[in-house]
Amino acid sequence: MFPDINGIETPAFASLQQHAETWKTQHMRALFDQDPTRFDRFSFHQEGMLVDFSKHMITDETLTLLTDLAASCQLKEAMDALFSGEPVNRTENRAVLHTALRDQSDRMVVVDGEDVKPAIRQVLEKMRLFCNEIHAGIRTGADGRSYTDVVNIGIGGSDLGPAMVCEALKPFHKKGIRVHFVSNVDATHLVECVQDLDPATTLFIIASKTFTTQETMTNARSAKQWFLESGMQEEDIARHFVAVSTALQEAQAFGIDPDNIFGFWDWVGGRFSLWSAIGLSIMLAIGADGFDSLLNGAYAVDEHVRTAPLNKNIPVIMGLLGWWYNQFFEARTHAVLPYDQYLEKFPAYLQQADMESNGKRIDRRGKEVSYPTGPVVWGAPGTNGQHAFYQLIHQGTQLIPCDFIVPARSQNPLGDHHAILLSHCLAQSEAMMKGKTAEEVREELEHSGMTEEEIQFQLPYRVFPGNIPSTTIIVPECNAFQLGQLIALYEHKIFVQGVLWNVFSFDQWGVELGKKLAAKILPEISGRKEPSGHDGSTIGLIKEVLRLRS
Numbered sequence: 001m002f003p004d005i006n007g008i009e010t011p012a013f014a015s016l017q018q019h020a021e022t023w024k025t026q027h028m029r030a031l032f033d034q035d036p037t038r039f040d041r042f043s044f045h046q047e048g049m050l051v052d053f054s055k056h057m058i059t060d061e062t063l064t065l066l067t068d069l070a071a072s073c074q075l076k077e078a079m080d081a082l083f084s085g086e087p088v089n090r091t092e093n094r095a096v097l098h099t100a101l102r103d104q105s106d107r108m109v110v111v112d113g114e115d116v117k118p119a120i121r122q123v124l125e126k127m128r129l130f131c132n133e134i135h136a137g138i139r140t141g142a143d144g145r146s147y148t149d150v151v152n153i154g155i156g157g158s159d160l161g162p163a164m165v166c167e168a169l170k171p172f173h174k175k176g177i178r179v180h181f182v183s184n185v186d187a188t189h190l191v192e193c194v195q196d197l198d199p200a201t202t203l204f205i206i207a208s209k210t211f212t213t214q215e216t217m218t219n220a221r222s223a224k225q226w227f228l229e230s231g232m233q234e235e236d237i238a239r240h241f242v243a244v245s246t247a248l249q250e251a252q253a254f255g256i257d258p259d260n261i262f263g264f265w266d267w268v269g270g271r272f273s274l275w276s277a278i279g280l281s282i283m284l285a286i287g288a289d290g291f292d293s294l295l296n297g298a299y300a301v302d303e304h305v306r307t308a309p310l311n312k313n314i315p316v317i318m319g320l321l322g323w324w325y326n327q328f329f330e331a332r333t334h335a336v337l338p339y340d341q342y343l344e345k346f347p348a349y350l351q352q353a354d355m356e357s358n359g360k361r362i363d364r365r366g367k368e369v370s371y372p373t374g375p376v377v378w379g380a381p382g383t384n385g386q387h388a389f390y391q392l393i394h395q396g397t398q399l400i401p402c403d404f405i406v407p408a409r410s411q412n413p414l415g416d417h418h419a420i421l422l423s424h425c426l427a428q429s430e431a432m433m434k435g436k437t438a439e440e441v442r443e444e445l446e447h448s449g450m451t452e453e454e455i456q457f458q459l460p461y462r463v464f465p466g467n468i469p470s471t472t473i474i475v476p477e478c479n480a481f482q483l484g485q486l487i488a489l490y491e492h493k494i495f496v497q498g499v500l501w502n503v504f505s506f507d508q509w510g511v512e513l514g515k516k517l518a519a520k521i522l523p524e525i526s527g528r529k530e531p532s533g534h535d536g537s538t539i540g541l542i543k544e545v546l547r548l549r550s
């Protein structure tokens with residue numbers, strides 16, 4: 001049974017609340033000065049990856065109390081329920097089994113009395129065959145030429161994960177094939193993408209779990225139209241359009257050859273679906289073996305999560321730390337700062353994974369929560385962010401925990417670029433943790449020969465309080481295996497936090513209202529129906545658009 005306990009009801013909560021008070025006067029700097037083993041004790045290795053938690057506002061006592069809290073929330077039991085296929089997505093009455101998609105063990109995973117793993121293997125095999133044939137030039141476009149471009153049409157989980165992974169693994173792409181992603185219903189996205197493509201060497205993947213998502217279906221229809229208007233024939237569609245969906249009949253009704261439909265299952269959540277056939281674009285980009293490595297990296301983390309004790313469990317600690325800052329330090333946002341240009345899309349991917357999961361206000365008992373839940377997740381690659389928003393992290397008034405992610409080796413070794421990048425990454429986490437005291441500022445200013453009067457004016461502006469917590473994740477290089485690990489770490493972190501907050505992390509009812517209202521506004525804004533039944537602002541805006549378009 002999935003537990004139903006939230007963190008604030010556990011015995012550890014009161015102790016943590018008291019313990020949090022000690023951090024009003026404690027500084028991480030002092031803890032590092034007192035304890036030369038702090039880095040070793042609070043950092044963890046996992047299959048080549050190092051995760052350093054030592055620059056967090058924690059002591060041994062903090063970690064013990066936090067893991068006590070997790071244990072009281074029956075986190076281990078919740079994980080077992082997740083891994084074993086219990087319907088943990090209660091409001092949709094579904095299991096949540098992205099872990100089964102990458103499970104390399106012999107264990108069965110049973111849903112509704114049936115082991116799901118043979119079907120997973122079957123689809124993977126079908127994907128592998130399809131991609132291998134394309135890479136080998138055996139499967140070609142209608143005129144016999146090899147495909148040069150793949151366009152994935154999807155949105156949300158059917159776009160962000162594959163787009164992020166394809167970008168992150170660009171150095172590992174197969175030669176001769178380019179992968180593009182079209183998600184926005186703004187026609188600009190599709191038009192800009194296809195304008196330089198040759199339809200005879202382009203393969204469209206229509207990726208939609210439901211095959212009803214308005215944006216995706218609109219883009220898919222327009223892509224088909226572009227294809228036919230560019231001189232291709234109806235009978236060519238079978239060789240140029242494939243689908244990835246749980247809705248096989250809808251995909252077929254769209255005109256996709258049943259042999260070209262890659263299925264998956266309702267127990268794969270959209271934002272956790274890149275490991276399923278939704279990853280077809282990834283496999284086309286990096287090959288079947290590369291996709292296997294991605295799955296293997298995630299599986300390694302799944303095994304770690306399943307077996308490591310709570311106080312050595314990396315995603316559990318990540319989740320607990322987020323909970324700690326959110327609950328006691330009013331940290332309402334979390335910055336993800338990859339120092340790797342290839343990970344540019346990682347923060348955007350995580351936004352959906354995290355915010356669609358834990359952006360919830362009703363607990364698992366149907367009651368409104370009395371505590372903060374999911375934070376705003378945001379970020380951009382370093383060093384760019386340093387010249388944009390880091391000022392607020394260093395000297396603003398809110399506490400923003402940060403994750404620094406950096407590969408030790410660059411895929412593009414060029415002069416001292418990577419050493420500079422690394423130096424900035426490590427310097428930022430050091431600066432956030434240490435800050436700069438008034439004494440240090442004074443000494444610096446005195447040394448520069450500044451007058452006492454000017455020093456007194458300048459000094460407060462140049463002090464950094466520090467004590468800003470950060471996790472640093474170092475990977476040897478950003479390859480498929482390490483990326484699989486990285487993504488899985490965050491997926492599990494999100495799950496852990498959902499348990500601590502006692503919310504259902506796997507539904508997303510909040511996105512429905514806007515969709516319904518848009519359906520009502522569409523005929524009104526198209527001039528087919530008189531606007532009615534809206535608030536004054538919305539009516540006014542509709543009328544202004546109608547006026548400007550008339």
Ligand code: F6P
Pocket residue numbers: 155156157158207208209210211212213216270271356508511
């Ligand atoms: O609107 C939100 C959402 O349902 C996401 O959860 C999902 O990833 C996305 O839309 C796309 O859905 P689909 O894959 O069914 O087109």
